[in-house]
Amino acid sequence: MNTVHVGCQLNYLVKSPSIFLLNCSVAKNPHQIVTSESLEVLPFSPVEECDVSPLGNRVVRLNAPPGELQIRYAATVGLQTESVDSNDLMETDYEKLPGDILSYLNPSRYCESDKLYRFAIDEFGHLVPGYSRVTAICNWTFEQLAYIPGSTNSTTTACDVLLQRAGVCRDYAHVAISLCRALGIPARYVSGYAVNLVPPDFHGFMEAYLDGRWFLFDATRLAPVGGLVRIGTGRDAADVAFATIRGEVDCTGMGVWATDANPTDERLSPDNVQTGVSSA
């Protein structure tokens, strides 16, 4: 088990009474054990954790009066990475996919897989199905795209990115998800923290369903998969915004961190990105 410290500090100027939905708390599951956790709101304000969503997303609700607002979340998490021989990980036959997995084959707001059937078959249809094919999709995505902050916005989709050949982490994930779905591989979006990400920020990556389980992939190569800490899970980035705000609010500052408590741990080295890591 590998222990990491993650967290964020968000500063706002609230101009009218506003409602915040925050989705920056680490998800609780057998792969990531939250050993300590705090959420501070200044000025003090009662916060309420909504019912955890069926996917395990922990959404916190907050009513904020006008004025300055500071939200600070911190957690210590034990990451349980399991060694798996990725060569053994096959795509699940279409007729054997469980009913609750099928929806991850469907196109979504930012992942128009329905437009990309021929594209995906042309580029990846000839490859051996399985973990290595998803890896090939991520490699291709990495090679095709330029990582350019500011090149996309909140309405940019995978198809937009395939044409403009530039994007940020969420766009890389959307492209890889779309291509997987077009090939019949269930895939979904994961928001999270990423140990040693430079520059520090929230991160977005994806997971694919192989051999009855979900496996994480990060097409950006910005962080080792073993250092990814899940916050939220959804069809695409539309489902896991770290903050959704109703009201008149300016963001005045934001800091995110994710550091390894055992920095020499080899599993976190970038050379290990392609190791099979079971995620849920």
Add this chain to the structure above:
Amino acid sequence: MNTVHVGCQLNYLVKSPSIFLLNCSVAKNPHQIVTSESLEVLPFSPVEECDVSPLGNRVVRLNAPPGELQIRYAATVGLQTESVDSNDLMETDYEKLPGDILSYLNPSRYCESDKLYRFAIDEFGHLVPGYSRVTAICNWTFEQLAYIPGSTNSTTTACDVLLQRAGVCRDYAHVAISLCRALGIPARYVSGYAVNLVPPDFHGFMEAYLDGRWFLFDATRLAPVGGLVRIGTGRDAADVAFATIRGEVDCTGMGVWATDANPTDERLSPDNVQTGVSSA
């Protein structure tokens, strides 16, 4: 309780070994009691009902060898419509929406609500929140669009339809869903049978979340809400295709029916479309 007979017959010419996922079985819930049901496949083939999805969609899986294939589904359903005073049905405050409902505020493949915030506020922001506002959205959708078979295809979205001002039932639903979400009203897509629909076909409609429950609406005015029989529920039409096929298959014929066993029942008259009907 109102009893209806629904069903469909689907004929295919299967050219290569193929997998069918069928989602044409009536959903089972307290509002629609399936009293008898049959699914016949000719030539005989074992069919398997997948795990029912979290939303209650009953997907049936079928491996079909090359040759002719006929699928025939029939059900008798008791529809339990509950009388509700729609004037009392309020929109749920954003801060009180349950965690598992929040995702129905998010944009989806065919419902780009994120592009329509200003549009929705301009057109409907001044109206009293509640059932009547969703009704106003459906009325507006009906008035803006022309119902033109063939005017849209499987990649057409709500935004496309708002521009071209024409569509079919799924497009009407997508537009109404998108506008609801843009206003902060959770909304989702429902596929189903519709009693006395002319011409007979599968139908698509929507439901909005009001006062802690889901209520059905049909912006097409093609069928009374009291005669809608749910098959599947999802974010939009991407989630509830009545048949998903992997393989080389031609559709050679299709028939759908939905008739009232008590045709004099007043609740099914088109004049009653706007009655509040709790749906789940």
Add this chain to the structure above:
Amino acid sequence: MNTVHVGCQLNYLVKSPSIFLLNCSVAKNPHQIVTSESLEVLPFSPVEECDVSPLGNRVVRLNAPPGELQIRYAATVGLQTESVDSNDLMETDYEKLPGDILSYLNPSRYCESDKLYRFAIDEFGHLVPGYSRVTAICNWTFEQLAYIPGSTNSTTTACDVLLQRAGVCRDYAHVAISLCRALGIPARYVSGYAVNLVPPDFHGFMEAYLDGRWFLFDATRLAPVGGLVRIGTGRDAADVAFATIRGEVDCTGMGVWATDANPTDERLSPDNVQTGVSSA
């Protein structure tokens, strides 16, 4: 005749040898007589006016070495506005449009009139054809859209703007052009200076072909039509960028001015926007 002073100053930091195509010189035609004009480049650099385009656009070419670059254009222009009774201005029958006007019925990059036939007919098909119908289109555009700097970018089209209900001057023009073309009224884009525009900037507006001539319209209502000074004419904004640059260049400052030499001239008052003004 009304005399106006217009001009601009553009400052750049050129990082690699670059080519500039500038289209900020006032077009020369019987409606706007350029009485004096200067173009200064610092450091001194030879500039070359390309062949004037068939539409009268005066493009200036400039090779710039690395370093600071300042371009300053100034002109004094006599605007010849002709009084026309707009009630007499009819749309030209389709079968009588000259061959060189037909292309202004075609959709273009930012004006997808081919997607808006039903939209345009629904909203404006019942109105009396002629100048007043184009005015109605401009009024509708003004009322539907919010003028929000930064709400659009260089890839935003008329359809995008109709959905998001916000834009800037070029977007207003694109919407009005698209709706005109969809109704069979030739329409095109004009870039220019606008007397007393607040804040001062380059401006974009449109013109429609009525009764054998082009007439200017400005759906933004930001400036009186009588004070519009044409720079370039094209199908849409794609044709008349004020500066097209090949090379690595940062814009470090920009100023634009357009002032009336006879500020009491009544024709320039905003109350007169809808007067019929023949433009070419």
Add this chain to the structure above:
Amino acid sequence: MNTVHVGCQLNYLVKSPSIFLLNCSVAKNPHQIVTSESLEVLPFSPVEECDVSPLGNRVVRLNAPPGELQIRYAATVGLQTESVDSNDLMETDYEKLPGDILSYLNPSRYCESDKLYRFAIDEFGHLVPGYSRVTAICNWTFEQLAYIPGSTNSTTTACDVLLQRAGVCRDYAHVAISLCRALGIPARYVSGYAVNLVPPDFHGFMEAYLDGRWFLFDATRLAPVGGLVRIGTGRDAADVAFATIRGEVDCTGMGVWATDANPTDERLSPDNVQTGVSSA
């Protein structure tokens, strides 16, 4: 000189008084000498050739009363193909492009070159500029796309086609045009007849501006460039529809032909597609 016979027969059922704009007459220029030509309309109706457009498009106008309508155009054309060593054909430096050519660098309705700068540079930026680079773009287009009748419609753009990887002749041309423009090579659309095209139909191809002249290319490889007969020239297919109709009209039949009067002429063999052929 090579002599070819081309023509078309168009049958319509006119349901309400309608206006036809036909653009199926062969363009007259030094490269294609029209030696005989006829246009028959049944029932007899006076036809009027509009002013020829600045690009040489010969648009014929026709008022049709209700009833059956047959239009038959036939021409014999001498094609003057000039032998050019394509290795010598360079791209024209940006600063030397004539003013009336610059607009063919701009994006247009179906050729969104402004979205494809990075795409074009990534794929073709490293190639030697000139005729061979345009050839490489056409080869790439041919290899990437599947020619599938019915896969696109009248609103499909180059970007749509790049994603769905399928299209017809006009789509191939739009993709090649867009990529050329994104690289700074002026490019435009040409509609025409194509000798020995199978199945016979109107054809769409493109031309690129190299060394001060326009050269034809056909990315579909369906016909030799030496057998292409120009009808219309424009920014993209929006400018050169072979028939534009206002009124209620059904097309009841259409035939197109283009045959070589000297079928042994070697220049028309498909092996010669890449020969440099000056087109205007």
